[in-house]
Amino acid sequence: MKREYGQFCGLAVGLDVIGERWTLLIVRELLIGPARFKSLLENLPGIGPNLLTDRLRMLGEHGLVEQTSVADDGRARLYRLTEAGQELRESVLALARWGLKFLDESDTAGATRAEWGFLAVQALVIDEAVPEVDETYEFEVGDQTFQILVRGGKVSFERGSVAEPALTISCDAGTFVRVGARILSPFQAIATGDVRVEGDPGAVLRCSLMLGLS
Incomplete structure (x- = not known):
């Protein structure tokens, strides 16, 4: 029962x-x-x-x-x-954002998927920091590709690649979640080569601010 x-x-x-x-x-x-x-x-x-x-x-x-x-x-x-x-999307993302603060290195041995990392990124978006320019950020996570589309001050998320993203970020799923959980700083991840970034420096800054990772 x-x-x-x-x-x-x-x-x-x-x-x-x-x-x-x-x-x-x-x-x-x-x-x-x-x-x-x-x-x-x-x-x-x-x-x-x-x-x-x-x-x-x-x-x-x-x-x-x-x-x-x-x-x-x-x-x-x-x-x-x-x-x-x-209708549960916002509640689930909010709970995921709250739960990130409790992740630590001991949790990294658990299962992970690229899609979970991308949901974590959605949870990180700060509405007040969404840039006013229209551009697309592409994330290559493992063998999956995702996009964050910024249009008219609004954000949407899609799967697949685009022809000319303003920014492309590549890494594996575990690194993706580590950065989102602040276990690993973006600077450390880039310095070690665990994260690879290509694109306009201005787009890098705008995306980082939007995700609270600057």
């Missing part, structure tokens, strides 16, 4: 829905993008298929996750967040 707090409180009821172990991490994976069951299982080592099935069922019952068919495989199912599920 699922335990509930039994309180007439929005926070308590919200935790009744997403407070069980692994639930928010499933939401994290689906914030990155729709995923098949097998992919979720591979990207959440330790959860087990029965528990993943249970959590996805619960999220579906609360209208946060839905299943869709896969175009090239009629039997396969794709899980994705509904509009209500997507």
Whole structure:
């Protein structure tokens, strides 16, 4: 039986829905993008298929996750967040930003993915420091490429590369998270070659200020 707090409180009821172990991490994976069951299982080592099935069922019952068919495989199912599920993005990013301060070198032995690092970058964005110029910053993290697009003082995030980014930052996933968690300073990472930066110096400064890494 699922335990509930039994309180007439929005926070308590919200935790009744997403407070069980692994639930928010499933939401994290689906914030990155729709995923098949097998992919979720591979990207959440330790959860087990029965528990993943249970959590996805619960999220579906609360209208946060839905299943869709896969175009090239009629039997396969794709899980994705509904509009209500997507509303958790800001809360998840805020929690990720808060949690970064508790990461230390002892945590680096754990599993990591490039996509988790990119979510961490999204969590680092300081709205007041978003530059007024329109430009794109490209991040090559491991074998994945992501973009931060600045347009009209607003920020959006996409996967894939662009033809002429103002700035390209390359590193592995572990280094990406280390820098975001302030375990490693950007200067140290660049000096050791763990992070490689190419582009306009002004864009480097603007991106660093926006992410609070200057």
